[in-house]
Amino acid sequence: MMSHKDTIYSFLVVPMMVFTDYYNRVKDLKCISNRINELWPPIGATLVNFLRKVYEPVDRVEKAFFNLKNLGVMFNQICFFMICDQVLVPGQKVTCLYTLMFYNVLAYCVAYIRELIEKEDWSPYVKMTDHTNIKHLAMSATKIVLEWTKAVTFIITLVFMLLVFGLETGLDNYKPSISYVIVTFLYYMITEKVFAELIFSLINYLQIAAFENMEALWIPVLFQIGTIATSFTLVLPLLVWGPYRVALLGFYVNVYLRFKDSYTSTIKELTSERALISPYRFATSEELGTFEDVCAVCLNPMKLARITPCHHIFHGDCLRKWVKTSNNCPICKRELKFD
Structure with a gap:
């Protein structure tokens, strides 16, 4: 006790x-x-x-x-298609190679048709100078051979594609799913130069107000973010269940390297350019109506505009280009500073 x-x-x-x-x-x-x-x-x-x-x-x-732009893009596409093989069509090891070959053929055909549409000089001859009719024999012969070579190559390629897809010859082991075709083709379109330029031309033609006429800065960033997000989404299950070699290669090439490249180039450029106009607020619809919706710099209509401290409104891109060369308002010449 x-x-x-x-x-x-x-x-x-x-x-x-x-x-x-x-x-x-x-x-x-x-x-x-x-x-x-x-x-x-x-x-x-x-x-x-x-x-x-x-x-x-x-x-x-x-x-x-x-x-190495072209080589880097091709290697990036191959890695992405390999990831799609493992995730979307498991068991088909050569689907990525067949698909990439078909897409490259399609890109060549589109590039050739675009060249024919945009071509201005249809003459098969090359003149000695711009102000003479004397023909340069060697260069004219070279031009004729090149033009015919491209034309014959285009015809043969087109016939080959029609035979392959029409008769389904040699496609016994090529069975891509619909999701595989959609994902890979969209990725190929925004990474291949020919299709990316066509998409950019379409977006630029639509004149979407949210871009503030800065499509040349926004579109590459959106393309890069889209490819990185898609790659990461497909790599994630491979990092969990394997195969790990393909997963690590895809993560390094299609996610890390692509993010590093985009951050050091397109994203940083967009950020720095937008920082020039970020102090200027967006004009309201009433303010746009008061100023007749016309930019004083380019004299084009405005759906979205920035307003300066001196109450003048401009396109965001017009104001961005102006403040890079001058710190004064293009209309009243007052200093563009905030109290």
């Missing part, structure tokens, strides 16, 4: 001893933590510099890869 003194000791003295020991341990931990915080800045800086030096050769290779 515990005595009265033992009970008092247990309920008063022992908790105080435990608390004192706990307080000393916490104090020691705080000292250790403070010491780590004192040592971390130089350790962290050393670690960052080490990792930066290790990554420098890889960074140079990646930048060289970015400069």
Whole structure:
């Protein structure tokens, strides 16, 4: 049996001893933590510099890869189509190669037709100068051979495609699903130069007000974000269930490298250009009606406009180009500054 003194000791003295020991341990931990915080800045800086030096050769290779535009796009497409093979049509190993070949043939046909439509000089001859009728025999012969070669190649390619898809010859092992065709073709369209230019021309023709006449800056960013988001969506299940080699390759090439390329080029450019007009608010519909919906710089109608501190309105793109060369309003010449 515990005595009265033992009970008092247990309920008063022992908790105080435990608390004192706990307080000393916490104090020691705080000292250790403070010491780590004192040592971390130089350790962290050393670690960052080490990792930066290790990554420098890889960074140079990646930048060289970015400069190889056509080769980089083709490799990117192959990796994406390989991912689609694993996710959308599992078990078909060569579907990506067949599909990419067909899409490339289609792109060549579209490019040739576009060249014929936009062609202005149909003469098979090349003149010595612009102001003479004397023909340059060697260059004329070269031009004739090239034009006929492209025409014959186009005809043969078109006939081959019609035979393949019409007779279904040699397509026994090629069974792409509808989802596979839709996803791969949309990805191919926004990454292949021929189709991307056609899409850009269409969007530019529509004159969507939200772009503020800055389609040349917005469209590449939207294309890049679309390809990155699509690639990440398809790579994610592969990172969980495999095959991991294809998943890691796709994540590195189609997500990481594409994001790095877009961030250092298109996204950074769009951000810096939009920063020039971000201080200027959008004009209301009443303000647009007051100023007759006409931009004072380009004299074109406005559906969406920016207003300056001196209450003059302009297209966002017109104002962006103006403030890059002058800090004064193009109408009243007042300094474009905010109070």
